[in-house]
Every structure is written in C-alpha cells, then in structure tokens.
Amino acid sequence: MSGVQPRPRGVHADQAFGLLAGVFVLAFSVAVLLLADDQQRVIDxxxxLQERTVPEIIRYQRLARNLEQLRQEGERIFAVSSPAARQQSMFVVTLIASHPSVLEHSGAAAMARETEYFLGQVVRQWADGRPRSAAQYEQWQRLSGRLGLQIDDVSVEGVDLASGELNQALAAMKLARYKLLIVLVLVGFFLLAFIVLVRRHLIHPLQRIDHALSNLSAEQPEPTFNTSRMLEIQAVEEGIREHHALLIQNEEIRR
Structure with missing residues (x-):
C-alpha cells in the first residue's frame, strides 16, 4: 500500500476566481470611467456649441451682413444724384459704423470708421457744390475692395470657429469609439481567460477524477493525477488515493 502523499500547495477556487473577477471588475470600471469622461467631453x-459657438457664429454672420450693407450704401452714395438720398445713405452708414456687432470686432470697427470718414467727406464736398471726380470713385473702389476682404475674413472666422468646435466633438466621439472597442476586446479577453482557467483547473481535473472513480478497484494501480492548483480538487484526488489504499487493504484482509 502506498503511503499518503503530501498535499501540494495551491489556492482555493473561490480565491482564484475571486481574484480574477476582481481584476476584471477593476479593469472594466476603469474603462467605463474613461468612456464616461469621453461622453462628458462630447456633451460639454x-x-x-449651443451656448457659445452658435451665438458667435450668428454674430459673425450679422457682422458680415452689416459690412456688406455698409459697402452697398457707399455704392449708393456714388450712384444717386439726390442730396436727400445721399444723406439717407450716409445716415445708414453712420448707424452701421456704430452698431455693437461692428464695434466688438477691432478690424471691422477700424474699417467702418475709415469708410464712414471717407464717405462723410465726399458727401460734405458734394453738398458744398464741389464737382464729382474720378479720383474719389477710384479711392472708393479701393476702399470697397478692402471692405470685401474684411467681409471674407469675418466669414472665414465664423466658419473656423464652427469647424474647430465640431472637430473637437468629432475627435471626442472617435476616441470614445476606440475606447469602446478596447473595452469589448477586454471583455472578450477576460471571458476567454475565464473559460481557459475553468477548463484547465476545474473541468479537466473533474474529468480525470470521474475516469479514476469509474476504474477504481483493488486490482488497478493507484490512480495518478496531474495535480491541480485548486486545493478543493487536490482534496478530492487525495481522497481517491486514500480510498484506493483502503480497497487494497480490505482485499488483503479478505485473502
């Protein structure tokens, strides 16, 4: 009869799988927190966009319309022949130049003041009876061209502002999608690891135990096992060996 083998060192099943579950919960919690942070970034x-960017875009659009109206009124001053019509256009020019949307933008404000000053001089000269000159209109054409460039710059600023905010939102959503994929891979990895560990440390040892019990008799040699790291499996294997030794002892007594 073989002696009782010393019990190998190992771990309890509840501790091993509890540790695995703890690592999974920790990693999954960190991933969820990162996803929540990205989601909050998208919400912010x-x-x-709704609270600041959209009003800013509207302000840029209003500014561009005002500058375009300023240019049109300047063209109208040179186009009409009635002093009353010129005074009316000049009044509109003054209103536009003092509009808050224009004054808030340094470049547009400077351009509007220069336009107002030039057109005011032209209207006063014509009111004093001075004849029109081609040089005045050429100077206005150059000023009108600069106004057009300023309008383009304002429009581009509004578009850039919207594009920047949208790009930030898109980047946050892409990052959240990548992290979600990582979380899914992480879940798959832990499920695979769990299945492998269960098969290796529980299912396969139990299958060997079942086979050993099915063939357990005094005529058969002592069952051998690839010792599992699980203490519970080791206890069952040790019990089978002790039972086999007891069968041999009983068989010898009967003889």
Missing part, C-alpha cells in the same frame, strides 16, 4: 462640446 455640444453644450458649448
């Missing part, structure tokens, strides 16, 4: 960007 959308809120900023």
């Amino acid at each position: 960007t959308n809120s900023r």
